[in-house]
Amino acid sequence: MKRFITVSLSLMIAVLLFAPQQVFAAKPVKIGVLVPLTGIVAQGGLEMKYGIEMAAEEKGTVLGRPIELIVEDTRVKPPVAVTKAEKLVYKDDCKALIGVFSSGVGLALSKNIDKLNVPFVSTHVMTTKFYGLHPLVFRSGQLANDQTAVGNVKGILARPDLKDRTYYVIVHDYSWGHDAGERFIALAKENGIKVYNDTYDKAPIKTKDWSSYISKIKASGADGVYMAFITNVIPAFAKQTSDFGLQGKVKLVSAAAPGPLELEAGGEACHGIFGASDWAWDVDNANSNDWEMRFWKKFNTIPSDAAVHSYVGAMNLFNAIEKAGSTDAKAIADALRGISFDGPYGNVRISAKDNCMRNSAVLTETMAAPENPFGAKVYMKVLKTFTADELGPPE
């Protein structure tokens, strides 16, 4: 018996070693993907990775060469992301970087972009600091804070039941949160929307127990909350406000679109969250519906805005490399300026003026989901669509 095992083992190893190496027609074009796979936003990072993988598969080849994605986990920590970017560019010889969830990581990466000397397309960073930050740094993904603020303020003004509420502003304590908070307060004041606290509350990202913040909101008597939280914390905050019996009385307006998976977990308590976002699977057009089904079949997770942004961002990047005709950093960057792609949420164009995308967006409110192929119980219903120029910024 013992002999039999050793023989079969050696056979197996032999097969493994001499398996026919896949003969490459030509050297692949390597693209570095930087997404958070651990830490608080791991779910968002996973969905971003799916979006980019889907784009690479559907695009197939660039400049006649296969696309090879090398994925690295940023752990939402800027120093880690910089080290991983160095590895992707120097060791794996990647021609471009894509992804990045948080503004902190995005800004740290942009600081080192001269050393790395490759184009960087961020697909989820919302900080307004990205406008014209660096000739090699682009944004093609989530709405920036100013665009979301415009969308939300216009949405509030259009709704009589929201117009005259006083809003209590509470943000996650990092650059995106501060930026989103300040933008909304400034714009709300211009349009006569009552804001309870001009100096917005800053909550640590790792906050789990929101009871003391909710008691503050109850004590303030405000009947609306403008929250700038990371996507997967929104349902948790909503659930705890409903635990405290505030769901009917206090209206939640969000600066970022809640993740669908997290909405499912939140369930009943997550109804009534109001906010602007690029896309939700309730958007009804041929391109969007077709994309949703392809995504659902391939990954069996509810299609989310994090996935669709990364998909569109990746397509823009691949088309730019195709247009540039070479993998030279400057050529790709020039090609990226002004490029556009007709994706699930309409035409997404990267403005030549400030390297950031312009695209249409939707105003949504979460409620019980109708019959849908994904088995989702809660969904973001589309109330209104904004055109790109409505959200600005002017070019």
Add this chain to the structure above:
Amino acid sequence: MAELLYTENLCRRFGGVMATNKVCFSVNDHGLTSIIGPNGAGKTTFINIVTGKIPASSGKIFFKGNDITNKPTHDLVKMGICRTFQINSIFEDLSVFENLRIAKQAKNGGSLRIFSSKQSLRTVTEETWELLEHLGLKDLAIRPAKNLAYGDQRVLEVAIAMAGNPKILFLDEPTAGMSPTETKHISKLIKELSKKICVVLVEHDMDMIMSISDKITVLQYGSTIAEGTPEEIRNNQQVREAYLGKEE
């Protein structure tokens, strides 16, 4: 003969128990004084207070006339009040040579030199070798202290205390666990030492006590019940009762 060290009504209370109860104890600048008493009489507690290991509850200690009650241990050692421990307390991973060298260095000073090498402290190294030779530990010099035989470790324990050139040396049961030959060796050493400096010995080995002590103090339940020469103590009725219990 001026009094080197004396205590006035020294007390130490642990909760309700008076471990040391108004002890008045005095020693001159040389000679061998022994402290004996049944287990739990407060011998080690008394030494712990005088050497600063634990603070006194009340009472005073004077050394060369000035009050040293509750002074930190390292200052007391610098003044020359050194001690050994009942349970071996040596620098295990360091070599025997280093064990004594560091004690010498702490005494002679030079610890603040951060860039010169250990050997640059000439006198410290020379004195360490002399002490090693004197105590017959020379051939064990480079062996780590923890690999020594138990008896040798006890000798090292005394050697470390002696390295500090003490004026008064408290020995807490130095011969505990030693073989008869080693006990004889150590007794000779202690007797020789008590000629130059004051030695206070806490021991259970009565033959040793009676043979080498100049003066004996007997403690029971924390207070002194008798004091005197070995002869007086041997015939003292109270001491016999304390040890053997009252005859019915």
Add this chain to the structure above:
Amino acid sequence: MGGTIGIIVDISLNSLVLSGVFLIVAIGLNIIYGLSRIMNMGHGALYAVGAYTGYTLVATGFNYFVALVIAPIIVGGIGLLIERTIIAPMRKRSMVYTLILTYGLMFFLDGMIKYVWGNKPCFIDLPAFMQGTLSILGTQYPIFRLVTLFLIAGIMGGLMLFLNKTKVGLILRASSTIPEMVSCLGINMSYVHMGAFVLGCIMAAMAGIIAGPLTTIDPLMGSEMLISSFVVIVIGGLGSLRGAVLAALLIGFVQTLAEFFITDLAMVIVYVLMAVILAFMPRGILGEGKFE
């Protein structure tokens, strides 16, 4: 809507709940340290495993209170497995190495949680009667949080009874003060250490299930609770249960008040408090080792 009384009620109840959760996690950590001088860095991860197990049990149809009993038993079993395989051989090693070993255990457990349950936050759905709020003195307070207070009081009462009244409890208490003496009495110390570790894990799991509905269950809940429970047992005095009770109340109130009034610097206050107490009372408020 709130009114000042309402706010006071809110804050005091919130801090009681927070102190309660801190207490149960810290007690578990203290039991393990008090009895076998092991500082378990993986304690936070076991707390998270308890919460997740509770979530899965409730999701598969068990009643919340049934889950509150089953999950600690499961986690206790996991604790037993861990103790037998990697903690027991560390008995004779120095404290530094056990710290690093349990640090590795924490990484391992956190990784396993992500592997088994994925990244998404989960919520334990409570039985009907506990949902909704109760109006007390002009403020709406969730019923569940009040129930938590009773649960915590019950668990602490049960623990005190177990330690003071039962024979095993007596052995545990004795071996925390003089381990050598207990082994002389013919009690196999490795069973005591095993018992202590398992009891610690059970407490961590219970705290996890109770805290589950209060906060959110996500992979990072363990590490955040670990640091808070360190703060509590250090201030209370390592190994002293009564000290942990005092410290949990102190930290619970200070943190909640600080979060309410000066939200930003809340956590700085807590750490400054810990540093001050440790500086002047290195043994913590009640001193070390008194295991009652």
Add this chain to the structure above:
Amino acid sequence: MNNTTTIPGIKKRFVPLKIFIVVLVFVGLGLFPFMSGNRFYISMINEMMIYGLLAMSLDVLLGYTGALSFMHNAYLGISAYVVGLFLIHISPASLWMACFAGIIFTSIVALPVGWVQVRTGGLAFALLTLAFGMMFHTIVWKWYDVTGGDDGLMGMPNPDITLFGWKLGSTGDPLAMYLFTLVIAAICFFLTRRIINSPFGAVLEAIRENEDRASFIGINVRRYKLLGWMLACLLAGISGALFILYKGYIGPSTMSAFAGAGVLMMVLLGGLGSLWGAFVGAAIFIYIQDYISTMTEHWEIFLGLVVIFLVLFLPTGFVGLGDHLKRFRKG
């Protein structure tokens, strides 16, 4: 070879062999960037040297004074922030002034903290370092307008490095930065070795061996523990300055409790009580962490297993392996 009758330093055996190895390693590291030229490996080794310096500073505390610090990386962070702020706000070109300011500030902060730390011992000391470390972490994280909060310090210039009058290049150029780190790390290594073998170092070792007995041979344990603490924090400050010059970035996550435990791991991996072991430990830890995390999403599981395996089966760490094997040979 070793004559006990003369007055030797006991550990003087094989002296020429050890010096030869150290010089060989130093020259090898020096030539490496010119030979391989691959920027990724240059910057990886650069990072290993910086963390090695930090691990060595922790080894001075843990391996030589016997005091366990959970968050020694906090002092790397403080120095890095001060160097960064100095370069951003005061004068972007003066590299040496910035490093000097960083190290001095770290020592000023470390003194009162150290004074409080040395009043405790054993586990209380370790947990107090956790408390102070978390305090610095939270302050740095909350003081948004000065430190940039969670995003870390932005807008770091790249000053030029002039070493003994010779201009290496700007901190942005990995080669210049590599050589700068190598020289500074080497100087710190030799100075620390000198200090450890000095009378002061002997006192630290005595305190590590037996704190009680040390006070009974006349050592003011608290004062020397404080001096040992200051030396460790000073070295951490130097590694902090190198860190921000190399990375151009510092954030609260570098000063977190987990990064602190990581440094502790490096020391234990390398083997306690051997200064160059800390560098070996740092290199291994960084390689394992990077290598595993690129392999799978669930890298935490494997890292945990590696740690448990090392503590159970390789207690004295890789460098300590020597003593481990020697003991076996003796049977």
